[in-house]
Amino acid sequence: MRVQLNDVTKRFDGVRALESVSLDLAAGDRVALVGPNGSGKSTLVRAVMGIVRCEGTVRLDGLDPFEHRTRLAARLAYVPQTAPQLGATVGEVARAVATLRGLDPADIRHTAADIHLDLDALGRRPVRTLSGGMKQKLLISLALAAPVSLLILDEPTASLDSEAREAFFRLFEERVDGATLLLCSHRLDEVRRLVGRVAAIEDGHLVLDAPVSAPEVAERLRQGAWWQDVRDRGDRDGSTLRSAPALTAGGYA
């Protein structure tokens, strides 16, 4: 699916979230969206999904996603960074998604098994009682079970251990051949394995759009990964902070 953003601006109650962002993804492109917290990544993703209305133009295969959201949603899948605290059970959620997407529930079950999640065993558990990793696996299973032409993944492996992360990468390569990918991530392994291009957003502006091999991309990813490391491990004695590379303002977390 081709994704085009042209001069896209979004304000919430006068506060600027996106400012004149233009980005063009050809069908099959795989692009990582990086930037500090509050930089506008989530707003951009929501604009692409047609969940928020923006100034400028957003087009998915030539269609405005805000006007044709339902039609386009059948062709896209989304994995949020954190799962909502649903009281519905895993089985109820899986059945609902299967119905809405016209899938056989077994498709979701098999996809979940590929990422080491036993839906039969967890079927009666409310989603909110699952661990962070289990929730993430469930969201991945729901997204990758459906055949789609646009995948939007927001830190899809943030809560996964290394084994599950490898399973995700395997599953991704098996299932998502040819779909356009928009990935929000600071993880070097994710970005290097999944995308060919990086777009950086800061303070609502697109400040970089380059191949993943470009030197400026490598520097940004290094900074982002360093902040990720701080976030994951903590920095109680300040030693990690003292070893910081030269950073741009804001930081990545």
Added chain:
Amino acid sequence: MSARAPAAGRPLDGGTAQLPERWERLAALARLELGEVLRSRWLLFCAALYAALAALFVVVGLRESGVMGFTGMSRVLLSLSHALVLLLPLLALTGTGQVVSRARGDGTLELLFSQPVTRADYFGAVTLVRYGALFLPLLVLMPSLAVVGSLVFGQAVPWAFLARALAASAALLWSFTGIGLAISTRVSEPDRAMMYLLLAWVLGVALLDFGLVGLMLRWNLPAAAVFALAGLNPVEMARLALLSGAEPSLGTLGPVGFWMSGNFGSDWLFAAGVLWPLLVGSGGWMMAWRRLSDGDLV
């Protein structure tokens, strides 16, 4: 393009989807919403209040029969109705007042609307399930209590009164379901939403004509203003509909109801007492839908 074969036979445009398919989507979302409701604390709260009502029914019934001599099932159900008038708005407001704003805040809407789901599907499912969860237990509880009461106390079941009470309760629940949904779609901050919900409930139960007459005497309010405020209050109108089958007395109906009943008759009182809350609820529901149907979803 995905390497996998696309799902067969599913139209892509939700707006032009066939009716059975729209029902299928609505049913899927309703089952999901029902799952939420069944595991929520609100349902426990709701069940506890309905249980309290049932207990009230038994206690009042025993007192009436043991101390004063049982004066009839209708009298007991009348007591139950008064309790309903105060509690049903609270239940409806707590069940609906934050349902959309919470879903918006915790990412549920974002996840749901990444699926091929229309806004109408979602809002329809939420409305049906929440209203059903409020009304269906009452639909079972009231006749059951009446039948049990008739067996215990040896009185005839007052079916006419029950039917009126159920109609008035249904209208009152709808009224505050609509108001709750309107608040839920328009107020995103939980604290502010809670304040509006409490305000709606307090206004509803405070602006009954007994209270208004007190205000009139204290601050010399014109009688027309008291009548207008009471008549615009869906709680007052539902209360009058509940009591419209009883002997019209000033002590039971209050001054506004007594005047209405005297001038227009009890059938009119019942009809107005059901229709006005339905109208208020539909107005609130429309406000909620207008907000949800246009604009940002998160």
